[in-house]
Amino acid sequence: MKFVTWNKKNLDDFLKILERQFETLNSCVILFHFVRHVSPAMKPERRLKRYFKKLNRKVLRKMNYSAQAWELIRKEMKRHLQILDILVAQLY
Numbered sequence: 408m409k410f411v412t413w414n415k416k417n418l419d420d421f422l423k424i425l426e427r428q429f430e431t432l433n434s435c436v437i438l439f440h441f442v443r444h445v446s447p448a449m450k451p452e453r454r455l456k457r458y459f460k461k462l463n464r465k466v467l468r469k470m471n472y473s474a475q476a477w478e479l480i481r482k483e484m485k486r487h488l489q490i491l492d493i494l495v496a497q498l499y
Contacts, residue, residue, distance in 0.1 A: 430475065 462480060470476035 462483070466479055467476050470479075
Protein backbone atom coordinates (compact mmCIF):
# COMPACT_ATOMS: atom_id res chain seq x y z
CA MET A 408 0.00 0.00 0.00
CA LYS A 409 1.37 3.42 -0.99
CA PHE A 410 1.10 6.47 1.23
CA VAL A 411 0.05 9.76 -0.29
CA THR A 412 2.19 12.74 0.60
CA TRP A 413 0.60 16.13 0.90
CA ASN A 414 2.12 19.35 -0.31
CA LYS A 415 2.71 21.41 2.88
CA LYS A 416 1.32 24.66 1.42
CA ASN A 417 -1.79 22.93 0.03
CA LEU A 418 -2.39 21.24 3.37
CA ASP A 419 -2.02 24.55 5.25
CA ASP A 420 -4.42 26.27 2.82
CA PHE A 421 -6.92 23.43 3.20
CA LEU A 422 -6.74 23.60 7.00
CA LYS A 423 -7.24 27.39 6.95
CA ILE A 424 -10.33 26.99 4.76
CA LEU A 425 -11.72 24.33 7.11
CA GLU A 426 -11.06 26.56 10.12
CA ARG A 427 -12.86 29.52 8.48
CA GLN A 428 -15.83 27.32 7.59
CA PHE A 429 -15.97 26.00 11.14
CA GLU A 430 -15.89 29.53 12.58
CA THR A 431 -18.64 30.67 10.21
CA LEU A 432 -20.80 27.66 11.04
CA ASN A 433 -20.23 28.16 14.76
CA SER A 434 -21.20 31.82 14.43
CA CYS A 435 -24.37 30.89 12.57
CA VAL A 436 -25.31 28.40 15.28
CA ILE A 437 -24.82 31.09 17.96
CA LEU A 438 -27.06 33.51 16.04
CA PHE A 439 -29.66 30.82 15.34
CA HIS A 440 -30.02 29.97 19.03
CA PHE A 441 -30.10 33.65 19.90
CA VAL A 442 -32.83 34.60 17.39
CA ARG A 443 -35.03 31.64 18.36
CA HIS A 444 -35.39 32.93 21.92
CA VAL A 445 -36.82 36.41 21.15
CA SER A 446 -40.50 36.35 22.18
CA PRO A 447 -43.04 37.23 19.43
CA ALA A 448 -45.71 38.21 22.03
CA MET A 449 -44.03 41.52 23.00
CA LYS A 450 -44.72 44.92 21.48
CA PRO A 451 -42.51 45.51 18.42
CA GLU A 452 -40.54 48.36 20.05
CA ARG A 453 -39.81 46.28 23.12
CA ARG A 454 -38.90 43.24 21.03
CA LEU A 455 -36.50 45.33 18.98
CA LYS A 456 -34.85 46.79 22.08
CA ARG A 457 -34.55 43.33 23.64
CA TYR A 458 -33.22 41.91 20.37
CA PHE A 459 -30.34 44.41 20.27
CA LYS A 460 -29.56 43.99 23.97
CA LYS A 461 -29.47 40.25 23.45
CA LEU A 462 -27.23 40.63 20.40
CA ASN A 463 -24.85 42.63 22.53
CA ARG A 464 -24.90 40.18 25.40
CA LYS A 465 -24.93 36.87 23.53
CA VAL A 466 -22.77 37.71 20.53
CA LEU A 467 -20.53 40.71 21.16
CA ARG A 468 -19.75 40.10 24.83
CA LYS A 469 -19.54 36.33 24.43
CA MET A 470 -17.02 36.78 21.61
CA ASN A 471 -15.15 39.58 23.47
CA TYR A 472 -16.14 42.24 20.94
CA SER A 473 -13.84 40.62 18.39
CA ALA A 474 -13.74 41.51 14.71
CA GLN A 475 -15.52 38.22 14.03
CA ALA A 476 -18.35 39.19 16.40
CA TRP A 477 -18.77 42.54 14.67
CA GLU A 478 -18.76 40.80 11.29
CA LEU A 479 -21.62 38.59 12.52
CA ILE A 480 -23.54 41.69 13.61
CA ARG A 481 -22.88 43.34 10.25
CA LYS A 482 -24.15 40.26 8.37
CA GLU A 483 -27.23 40.03 10.57
CA MET A 484 -28.07 43.72 10.06
CA LYS A 485 -27.49 43.40 6.31
CA ARG A 486 -29.91 40.46 6.24
CA HIS A 487 -32.56 42.48 8.10
CA LEU A 488 -32.12 45.46 5.78
CA GLN A 489 -32.44 43.22 2.72
CA ILE A 490 -35.69 41.78 4.08
CA LEU A 491 -36.99 45.30 4.78
CA ASP A 492 -36.04 46.34 1.25
CA ILE A 493 -38.03 43.42 -0.17
CA LEU A 494 -41.04 44.26 2.01
CA VAL A 495 -40.98 47.93 1.02
CA ALA A 496 -40.63 47.01 -2.66
CA GLN A 497 -43.75 44.84 -2.38
CA LEU A 498 -45.74 47.83 -1.10
CA TYR A 499 -45.18 49.76 -4.32
